[in-house]
Amino acid sequence: MIFNYLVTALLSIRKQPVFAAIKILSLTLGLGCSTLVLLHVQFVQNTNKHIENWDSTYRLVTHMMVRDTNTPYRTFTTADTYLGFLRQDYGDLIEYSAHIRGGNALFGRGTEATENSLHWADPDVVPIFDLEFVQGDAAGALLEPNTMLLTESTAAKYFGNENPIGQVLTYNNQVDIQVIGVVRDVPASATVQFEMLISIPTGRQLFGENFMNGEGWISFSGTQTYLRFRDAASAYQLENDLRNFIDRNMPENSVTFARQNNFGLSLQPLDDIYLNPLDNFGAPENSSTQPVLYGLVAFAVLILVTSCINYINLSLVQITQRGKEIGVRKTLGAGRAQIISQFLLESLLLTFIALLLAVPIVLLALPVYANFTDISLMRADLFASDFLPMMLALVLLTGVLSGVLPALSLSRMPAINALKSAAKSSRAGKLTKAAVTSVQFTLSAALILLAIAIYLQTRHLQELDVGYNKDNLIIVDSRFNNMERDAFNYSALLNDLRQHPGVVSVASSENRPPSTGGINPWRLPRFEPDESITVAHVGVSPGFIETYQMELLAGRTFSEEYASDFTPDGPIATDVVYNMVITDSLARRFGFATPEDALDQPFSLFDYNFRVIGVIKRFQFSSGMETEARSIGILRSTLRPMRYLHIRVVPQQADAALAHIDEVWARHRPNVPIDRTFFSQTFADIIENRTSGLRIAALMASIITVLIAGFGLYALASYSSLRRTKEVGVRKTLGASTGAIVRLLAWDFVKPVLLACVLAWPLAWFAIDRFYQTFSSQAEFPFMIYAVVTLAVIALALMTVAMQCFRTANTDPVRSLRYE
Structure with a gap:
């Protein structure tokens, strides 16, 4: 019986090749997009699942809430001191615990040195992350000073085919570190x-005994804390007691600040880290991982739904053509179950053919998609044993969803009506087809509007006044290390960099943009004892404000003529008032009506005292993605050496200035590769990383859904025009012009498309509003764009059906009247 169903399905495809081709093409597009996203989802679901006890392993997360702006912050960075107290209080619940801290350094062997990422790690990192040793012994690993573990690929990078065990790499020209083990690549x-x-x-040994061993409770210096529990109940028990843990162990001098800022701790499951990386304060506002994935899933579902709707619509159109077939089958004794089985098998057959066509498309698109989403997908993943069942389930689901409504509609039609259905189409059928067409174009128009909104927001971020001149500005990582001051002559390096007509100015800072520096509680004398405002602040050199060409609104900037403008190169005195510059935004947060009102106002940070000497316009290193609370509000100045150099060059002499910078660097740091970037490129990358994923995905989704809807509309126009051939002949005989008939035929197709565009407006508005809410500065979205997109979609629909309508309207009336 199944063989007979299959033969019938193939005959039906052969009988109506245009309809079958359009169905297959739309399903191919839907399955191709869905397969790519399904691979992405599987990749996310598999993150960290290679770790045997991933479900009982957690990362400690720090929470804060900036009181005056009600801004929540979460970060993976934890104070070093927590782990000792956790081991002390919950030793019976925790099986393994470890600190890790990432970084980069130069590693040399002989006369050659290359930069490499690294992690400082406790010994328990080996069992927590299931590191598999291929050489060396896990026992005692990472316990002794001057020892390290390498992955296989890193060992091959430095030692080739040599045995790395016992070999030595020199860390930043400071200390020799011995390789004691090699583990498999993660x-x-x-x-x-x-x-x-x-x-x-x-x-x-390198940085002092406080390295990853600090005692402060409100301190964030890059340390991560990982815990493996004995079972899930232990993790649940500890997390529910974290508030009591803080109250028990936090020192008295940190309690006030913790309460003011709603300080807290929580556990983050290992399988949640990919979608919520929390890589710095405010990371949920800047990370694009989650919105891009959710957006891609939503777009893939919409495309697949549009494909299924197209199939349903075209199948419903064919009811009048296949009515006699159904009537005959029912007359010969076929039941509803057999009719349903026939059409579901036909739907599954077409879906399977679409899958065969989609696979090579996916294989071609996979490298582009992997690069676009920044995940490591390979073509072999498509044929992995754990993915094939998922793809099969997708095909079955698509086939059933596409075929079930036509199958039910045809199967419940009485035999006598089915035999007559070739002559007429019911009003309900026409309404159903119009509704389905409206749904298709609603999704398409909404996606087009969203793609335009993302483009406008990207352009807005690029053109936003960020409070400084980001062009012709170069940032150089000097790699200055306070523990190794004699590695090079810092002052001589800066002086030599200035000795070129193409270099306008050179300044330095503690942090590299877009980092917002330290975040601490600042106070005014009039504040209540427990009152403070959390502010991002950074140390800079004299000339930093001028180098960035920031706008001075009141007062003055830092000058070497005033000793109190600078904190010393050493301990900061608590009995001296140092000068600082603030932004106008911060002045408003502290209650000053104008920039002038903030001048000479005393501020304090813990026991240190400052005075405002100048107010500059608010600046944003991350463009419109920074809230006021996250933007740097205070600039402190110091004469001590700082790591990051900021060099403004003359645009016309940029190439000569770059050559000069490289030459000076090679002279002062001959064994260290230079790390220099144009700030404008860094700035553009920040915006691109945040918006490009959704922008490209929305654009592609809108194009694909429009194509699918257009194919479906063309098929409907072809069939409908054919059905109305005799009507057209009668109208022409009675004197109707070709133009009038074209307008009559086209209007039937324009009506559902026009309705779709109107329905798309609120749907698009909701999606655009949700997207815009993730930015502190938002682009305008003029109402005119809704009207333009509506006209464009209607014009596209008219272009799709016009030729077919014109061909029908131009048919010879004699032939039209004879058409059956």
């Missing part, structure tokens, strides 16, 4: 990509 789906693991005692 999978691409791991959220922590280990390359080198160095023992924390090595870091304490």
